Amino acid sequence: MKYYSCDSLNRPEVKRWHRRIKEYYFPPEDIKLTVVLxxxxxxxxxxxxxxxxxxxxIKAGAGKKLNLVHEVILTSPLGMVPRELEExxxxxxxxxxxxxxxSEEEKSTVEELIRNYAGKTHSKIVGYCSEAYxxxxxxxxxxVIARDNLLGENNLNLLSRRIRDFLVQEERIKRNRNLExxxxxxxxxxxxxxxxxxxPEGVKLGRNDIYYKNKKIARLHHRYGYLNLTIEGxxxxxxxxxxxxxxxxxxxxxSIFCAGIIDADRTIVPGDEVAVxxxxxxxxxxxxxLNGMEMLRAExxxxxxxxxxxxxxxxxxx
Numbered sequence: 348m349k350y351y352s353c354d355s356l357n358r359p360e361v362k363r364w365h366r367r368i369k370e371y372y373f374p375p376e377d378i379k380l381t382v383v384l385x386x387x388x389x390x391x392x393x394x395x396x397x398x399x400x401x402x403x404x405i406k407a408g409a410g411k412k413l414n415l416v417h418e419v420i421l422t423s424p425l426g427m428v429p430r431e432l433e434e435x436x437x438x439x440x441x442x443x444x445x446x447x448x449x450s451e452e453e454k455s456t457v458e459e460l461i462r463n464y465a466g467k468t469h470s471k472i473v474g475y476c477s478e479a480y481x482x483x484x485x486x487x488x489x490x491v492i493a494r495d496n497l498l499g500e501n502n503l504n505l506l507s508r509r510i511r512d513f514l515v516q517e518e519r520i521k522r523n524r525n526l527e528x529x530x531x532x533x534x535x536x537x538x539x540x541x542x543x544x545x546x547p548e549g550v551k552l553g554r555n556d557i558y559y560k561n562k563k564i565a566r567l568h569h570r571y572g573y574l575n576l577t578i579e580g581x582x583x584x585x586x587x588x589x590x591x592x593x594x595x596x597x598x599x600x601x602s603i604f605c606a607g608i609i610d611a612d613r614t615i616v617p618g619d620e621v622a623v624x625x626x627x628x629x630x631x632x633x634x635x636x637l638n639g640m641e642m643l644r645a646e647x648x649x650x651x652x653x654x655x656x657x658x659x660x661x662x663x664x665x
Contacts, residue, residue: 355424356456360437363616364425367462371535372429374468375527379415380510381515383461383474385485385497386422390440392435394452397498403477404503408510414522415514420462421480422451427460430534431528436571449479457483465489473507473512529574536573537589545574545583574620580631581610581622590615591622592642592651598623598631603608603651608642611650615639623651630655 348550355361374381381406393402402418409416418430428438461483465472474484474491492509493502507522529550530542537545545565551558555566556582564580567573576584593610594603603623611651615621616638623631633653635642642650 355443355453358424359616361424364437365460366411367424368427368429369463371538372432372531373455373521373534373539374429374452374464374470376654377415377522378468378470378522380409380416380513381417381419381464381468381470382473382506382510383472383476383480383489384418384420385451385476385547386420386428388442390430390438392420392612393430393433397405400498400503401506404506408507409468409514410511410604412514412517413522414524415517415523416517417468417470419474421461421483423456423457424610426457427464429531431524431531432572434572435532435535436573439572440570452487454479454483461487461489467665473513474510475502483639485612516565526550531560532567532572532574537584540569541583541589544587545576545580575654576622576632577622578629579634581629583628585624591624592607592635592639593624594630595625597625598653601631601633601653601656602649603633603653604641605637605645605650611639611642613639615642621651623653629657 361534363445384398386392387397389392389395392398401430405416406413406522407417420428420430420433420575422428423443425438425441445620446630463485470487471557474481474489475493475497476484476491476496477497481491484491486518492506496502526546529546529552533545534542547558549559555569556563557566563577565574565576569577592608594607595609596607615635617635621633621635631653632655635651636649637645
């Protein structure tokens with residue numbers, strides 16, 4: 348995905364990212380320090396040479412208290428990318444021209460997202476950024492540790508020392524980062540509070556598959572990072588009435604057309620993972636083709652493309 352100018356701020360997937368960061372995303376609760384970093388050309392950021400050096404310095408400074416530190420990345424046009432969401436589309440695979448110039452609209456967008464983040468956490472926030480990134484953090488009142496030569500040994504050592512100083516009075520904590528990441532993805536995808544519902548305690552993660560009580564409930568998409576739910580996993584959506592589409596027939600194909608839809612979650616937008624419900628039972632799961640309101644208003648056309656479909660015999664036996 349290529350973004351060439353500030354006009355990219357108005358692309359649907361970018362607007363959706365901004366909205367979900369503001370409405371659905373919440374930082375980990377027990378963190379004491381957030382380090383704000385610049386983006387990198389290589390995606391995901393963590394495999395870039397610059398971020399490997401940043402993270403090495405952060406780890407050196409935090410030591411056994413690394414679980415107290417959170418990382419977020421500033422970028423345009425997405426604005427802000429928390430480390431645990433860096434493998435999600437479009438953060439995982441976008442490209443943008445680097446001119447060194449940021450429009451006022453780009454700066455305003457990033458500033459809004461940083462202020463939103465700051466309002467959700469009690470952690471101290473510091474920046475390790477240069478140029479426009481540092482200017483944005485200045486405008487928000489966030490301390491910037493270094494503003495140039497970020498990959499220089501002296502500044503990386505300075506970053507380590509400052510992190511060590513920030514955490515000197517703090518007690519180390521335990522965190523299940525894999526579980527946190529899965530729940531962060533679930534909440535970003537389906538809304539606040541859905542993380543613990545879709546990813547309960549006791550889940551087991553294979554390479555990309557997620558199991559609960561010996562049943563596969565989801566799979567992380569290998570390219571875009573989002574959860575592809577199984578029918579068992581989609582039961583959690585139906586129970587909360589989130590991202591669900593109710594129909595008046597038992598589907599016999601993988602295409603759900605508007606004519607048979609009796610209700611749909613109004614927050615659904617094209618591309619969302621949705622559960623299809625018939626007689627209060629999930630009978631399919633797939634991707635929305637239309638938004639929720641369009642599904643209800645339209646009299647023809649496809650509304651949902653199913654990936655998994657429950658057979659008639661399973662419904663009859665329940």
